[in-house]
Amino acid sequence: MEFRQIRYALAVAKQRSFTKAAERLSISQSAVSEQVKLLEEEAGFPLFRRTPRGIDVTERGRTFLYEAERIVGGVLSLSDTARRLRGVHVDTLTIGMGSGMAQIFMPRLFKDVQRTLPGVRLEILTAPTKNIFNDLHEERIDAGIALESEAERVPAGLVFDRLTVVEMVLVAHPKHPLTKMKQPIEVGRLVTEPIVMNELTVGYGQVVMSLFTDIGTRPDILSIADNIDTLKVIVQSGKGIAIVPRPCADNEVALGVLKTMTIAPARSVALSLFRRREPLSRRKEGFLTALRDVLRD
Numbered sequence: 001m002e003f004r005q006i007r008y009a010l011a012v013a014k015q016r017s018f019t020k021a022a023e024r025l026s027i028s029q030s031a032v033s034e035q036v037k038l039l040e041e042e043a044g045f046p047l048f049r050r051t052p053r054g055i056d057v058t059e060r061g062r063t064f065l066y067e068a069e070r071i072v073g074g075v076l077s078l079s080d081t082a083r084r085l086r087g088v089h090v091d092t093l094t095i096g097m098g099s100g101m102a103q104i105f106m107p108r109l110f111k112d113v114q115r116t117l118p119g120v121r122l123e124i125l126t127a128p129t130k131n132i133f134n135d136l137h138e139e140r141i142d143a144g145i146a147l148e149s150e151a152e153r154v155p156a157g158l159v160f161d162r163l164t165v166v167e168m169v170l171v172a173h174p175k176h177p178l179t180k181m182k183q184p185i186e187v188g189r190l191v192t193e194p195i196v197m198n199e200l201t202v203g204y205g206q207v208v209m210s211l212f213t214d215i216g217t218r219p220d221i222l223s224i225a226d227n228i229d230t231l232k233v234i235v236q237s238g239k240g241i242a243i244v245p246r247p248c249a250d251n252e253v254a255l256g257v258l259k260t261m262t263i264a265p266a267r268s269v270a271l272s273l274f275r276r277r278e279p280l281s282r283r284k285e286g287f288l289t290a291l292r293d294v295l296r297d
Helices: 003-015 018-025 029-043 059-085 102-110 129-137 204-213 228-236 246-255 282-295
Strands: 048-051 054-057 091-097 120-126 143-147 158-172 194-198 220-225 242-245 259-261 268-276
Touching: 003 018, 003 029, 003 059, 018 029, 054 059, 091 129, 091 282, 102 158, 102 246, 102 282, 129 143, 129 158, 129 268, 143 282, 158 204, 158 228, 158 246, 158 282, 194 204, 194 228, 194 242, 204 242, 220 228, 228 242, 228 246, 242 246, 246 259, 268 282
Parallel strands: 091 120, 091 143, 194 220
Antiparallel strands: 048 054, 143 268, 158 242, 158 259, 158 268
């Protein structure tokens, strides 16, 4: 098995398309198809199957490609090892990011990342707030961007720097009757509206639940999504509403697939950079300071 065959197969699996994989790899589609076919012949089973929706990974292909991705990651890390052996220091900064925050913070981070974090390889993981706190506590990530929560919901030993404060807004399909309202939508009007939630006990979900608790009621929960992107897609179907930070829906509003409305009482949330209280290496402390400064309003 050749390394390029595995790379091509992983690209197809990620893109769910031979055409898109070829574009990503900057080679012809026929070359991708040929090399994947050779890989399948050597493996002895198909990695992919065609469906009306595109390309799906077979059950055995999923297991094979999972192991392949792990091995490819190990091979690619050899270049970092070689650089270290040559005396060229390589740093990796692993950042956890709460759902829906990429639209807010990634443009700031990558506007001039080579100057802000020179020589640093960023690993960015998207996860629910609770997972980010756990990953920090277990030292699987260096820092996490998440919603500020009540003290009892944050594991001991974590500290944070506030980055920005954003308004929570109601999002709905553009044809939803609520979008015709000219005044801010009273939370009490939403009691009978099916609502899509995200994390009930921490993060955005905890904030939304508190809006209803404050008026002595509970929301009519249609579904619970573990990420904001899934939540927005459900709302786009016209089957429910949701309450999210305004910047998280800006792209969909610009595309005309969602509409945002202010709520009453108004509610804002603080988004912060969390880290462990214990100091890291001097270099990583410098990186975290630079990261905080570039992400902060």
